[in-house]
Amino acid sequence: MRHFYLCFVAVLFLAACGGPAEPIWAPDADVARARYVHDGPPSITLYTVLATRDGSGAHAGLLINGSQRVIFDPAGTWHHPRLPERNDVHFGMTPLMVDFYLDYHARETFDVVEQTIIVSPEVAELALRRAMAHGAVPKAQCTIAISGILRGLPGFESLPSTWFPKSMMTAFGKLPGVKTKRITDTDTNDNHGVLLVQAGDPRLK
Template sequence: MKIFLAIATTLSLAACGAEPIWAPEAAVVASRYTHPGPTSVTLYTVLSTRNGSGAHAGLLINGAQRVMFDPAGTWRHPQLPERNDVHFGVTPKMVDFYIDYHARETFDVVEQTVEVSPEVAALIMQRAMAYGAVPKANCTIALSRVLEGVPGFEGLPMTWFPKRMMEAFADLPGVETRKITDDDADNNHGVLLVQADDPRLE
């Protein structure tokens, strides 16, 4: 019990300084989406096309339901309830929206998927939900802390840098990787406005 409380305290303190968001239970339950296929986690890394440096990272968790942990991210959608950087109801269309929002002429997106057991997916999801709101520029360290010590992910570094996490993720057994490029204009504010009204995302 003391160990659990210590972990919970550490996760809460790590998120100090960010603005909390807490969608009502009814909205979270109504949006629940279970994706077919094996349980898995997918790391999304946003890379600069100018110098290859990492700009952001998020984690798609496919377990008993599918959620996106987008720590310190600016991505959002009115149909997706959010609780402190965890977005619920992430259908395939919403995943496409997430990728489209980040991929543009100045940024590529690298997608890395690893199959995990239902128990591991549940543990990662529980940790992400317990982490709390993440301050700006803390995306990768938040992911590092959520994945720390999780079976199968013990070799990942504790890092603040998205690209370093991506490179370590590439060494995980069975990882499947793809790179998404897009020549959209650099300003992605319009993506939020257009996608928010897109009936295909319902």
């Protein structure tokens, strides 16, 4: 009974990882057109959204910089009308799009913790392939999906299998060479309209 209760609480606790598990599959032409190759080193970045009220974890996403840069945003609600998506993998993650992603999540009630680790090209590519093969993620399963991808990578075996964003963030922070930064925003709105602003951003023209 106690086990059932804890599982039930976990699902409620992670309800902020909203979004349907319905498959989305952008056409090949759109994915090819959006492809973005970042000039930085191969890397994996874990984003953790934390409530400013009590520090609890609300969501997690994974930015992968390999042969192209994408973000795996499992069960997330973020999207951009100019970016194609395949089952929670968003292609074309330029610096501007990363800014949009962070702006969407960081607000008066939520901070975003960014943790980046440099990896070999082979590990980055394996992470990319695993994210693209994962499939659409159901509600409240953002962190367990990320956990499944990371734990299969060389050098990430110590990470836990967990449903909780903050637990994953803590373990990820103990990996050798991780660089951490916290993104804050005092904006009081809930960012539901932020995509409309992004779509009309003059930097996109």
